[in-house]
Amino acid sequence: MRFFLDTANVEQIREVKELGLLDGVTTNPTIMAREGGDWRTQAERICSLVDGPVSLEVIATTHEEMIKEAKDLVSFGENVVVKIPLIAEGLKAMRELAERGIRVNATLVFSPAQALLAAKLGAAYVSPFVGRLDGLSQSGMECVEQIRTMFDNYDFKTQILVASVRHPLHVLDAALIGADVVTLPYATLTQLIRHPLTDSGLAAFLSDWEAYQKG
Template sequence: MRFFIDTAKIEDIRTAADQGLIDGVTTNPTLLSREGGDWRDRAKEILEVVKGPVSLEVVAEDAAGMILQAHDLKKMGDNVVVKIPMTPEGLKAVKTLSSEGIDTNVTLIFSPLQALLAAKAGGTYVSPFIGRLDAIAENGMSLVEDIRTIFDNYGFTAKILVASVRHPMHVLEAALIGADVATVPFAVLQQFVHHPLTDKGLASFLGDWKKLTGGKW
């Protein structure tokens, strides 16, 4: 499974990249607005730090506008993935962009049939938003299971990019199902590293080393 980091905060992206934990980045207008400043400058900085896929989102609501903005975004870097909303106009844009060889990430997917349509239109990634489903008492992980089954049944090559991740169990369950990518907030990503027994074991080893050598190497 590949990990993307879901943020526009350059400090967190650099830290995760230095740790070797991320393969790409996903952003959206909300994440960019939180950081302020010129969004284009921030996007370009992210593209310099991360060589893997970086999702940047269009904001037009019609297919022609989405395609125009997609072409503009692609000028920023070869690794730009254009994020397109799951709408009738979005599907038109995905079909055209796919025919042009432009990678897309179809976002705001909440049903298996939406994912099926996104894959048929030629989407490179489909992004089921599991946390938002859990928040309204629906089972987000069941959506991932259904999409995996449909894609395997019919040989779709679109990658399942699990989004709206709220905690490490979301990622573990998605990995067991066979999702291709999880895009994860920085705080959740850091939770993967820690376990109380790891911390306890390390403290014990270091304590014994201090007794043995006084803490010297």
């Protein structure tokens, strides 16, 4: 399973890249706005820094404007994937962009049926938002599991990109289900690294070694 970092923070991207864990980046208007400054400059920096896919999202809500924005977004780099919301106008845009060879990430997916529509129209990725579903007392991971079954049934090439990840168990469950990608915040990624028994074990080893060296 590949790890995408859900951020527009260049320092976080650099740090995770240095760890060797960065397979791509996802952004959205909220994340970009959080960083401040000129979003175009920020997008260019991210695309040049990341070797894998970078999802940049349209803000338009009509088919025509989405296509126009998508053409602009892909100019930032060959690694750009255009995020399109799963609405009727978005479905029209997904089909046209796929036909033009522009990769699409169908975002704001909350049901297997929505994912099926995006896959039929040639989306490169579908992004089920598991955390938001959990927040409504629905099972985000059950949605992912059903999408995995459907895609396997019909040999869809669309990849499942698990989004709205809020804790390490989301990552583990996504991996066990067989999701292709998980996009996670920097804080959640660092949680995956740490474990209290690792910390206490290392402290004990170092303490024992120090005592041994002192004779």
